[in-house]
Amino acid sequence: MSGENKKRIAAIADLHIGESDKGKWVDFFTEVSKNADVLAICGDLTDTGDESEAHILVGELKACSIPVVGVLGNHDHEKSRHKLIRQIMQSHPNVHILDGEATVVAGVGFAGVKGFGGGFDNYMLSMFGEGAMKSFVQEAVEEALHLDRALARLDQEHKDIKKVALLHYSPIKETVEGEPEQIFPFLGSSRLAEPLSRRNVEVVFHGHAHIGVLEGSIAGKVKVFNVARHVLHKSGYGKPYFLYEI
Template sequence: MSGENKTRVAAIGDLHISDTDKGKWTDFFADVSKNADILAICGDLTDTGDESEAYILVEELKACSIPVVGVLGNHDHEKSRHKLIRQVIQNHPNVHILDGESVVIGPVGFAGVKGFGGGFDNHMLSMFGEGAMKSFVQEAVEEALHLDRALARLDQEHNNIKKIALLHYSPIKETVKGEPEQIYPFLGSSRLAEPLLRRNVEVVFHGHAHVGVLEGNIAGKVKVFNVAKHVLKKVGYGRPYFLYEI
């Protein structure tokens, strides 16, 4: 870990690894390993949700010498092979893909879920009407519950540990601004924000909103960063990872 009791966490989302990416990420992972203690990846590890892309990512990750923790995204679910993708990637030593679970790396506790849509604040979709609509809202509710349970386990097992949450979907509207307002309900949900605030999470990383905003917060207390690769490049990060010291 870095000096002065600080842990450097590098965060990026939306890698979208494709079958043509062999060798393209080696320098990235080597550079991250020199400048951070832990790498967090916030979903859409693959581009089309095919396990062949996951195998390529595992090969690229051989250049990464630090622990990796991440969550899956909607692209990883595209072909309903997300369980296989998770298994393939976690076969790499020292990689943790979280789905309603938590893990402690050094002095930091990570909790992660994919999250889901549903909209924000006063414009959240309600569990009313057709069964399909209720199912959509229920998915967001369940993801928030899984997140809360993962954070609760960290609190129960590790008193006063610093907590970082990893999501793919956003818990706030602020970091998706720039995207068309019509698609906000598909970019995240405020239902995810409540457990983050109540469980005193220090920082949240998410992706998914490619033309969103880098930084926001929940009630002025929980920092939120949209670390989608596209956002980081837009604001000037040459090698697109965000570095946070905790």
């Protein structure tokens, strides 16, 4: 475990738990529990967004003896059963699934949203044109607002606490590099980066971009890690989860 005033966060994304995964994650959660104080899961808990997959994951999490904080991903929304999936996940007493909310676990402040697409930097989509395009951009705007409000609650209620943000979509282009540029607008949005920087978040974890890059930053100030399990494996990280000490 970590030192007296240090906490170790294990982070992973894109578990994609399927019907055949029963019993396959017990060793993973057992090992994580020995090496970290908190486990962060950054979306795509399920593979097809079916509640039966969430039930399997909750069963596997019986092997996890540390608190779990997470957000849902696009796969968890696939069948529009995301509210049910969240309810099932939170039936486990140690699991917190955040959707525009904040919580304090092991003395660390966590704020979480799924996030959304929209593109990055000068190529970020604008609120212009057809109604469908405006709706797409509005979704990213609202997710950024939810994130800002969650972080603001931590600032108001827990001054000077270290803040960690959990997303599924990326707030920066850097950690999705390697994916086809044509799909960058569907992998994240720079709109998410502004509240993260302004609210002095220490570290951000996200997933979604399976062929992306492990590490980046927001203007060299806020550390960002793409902890999709595919990225961890590709990068040769050495563990099936990312460890960060705070």
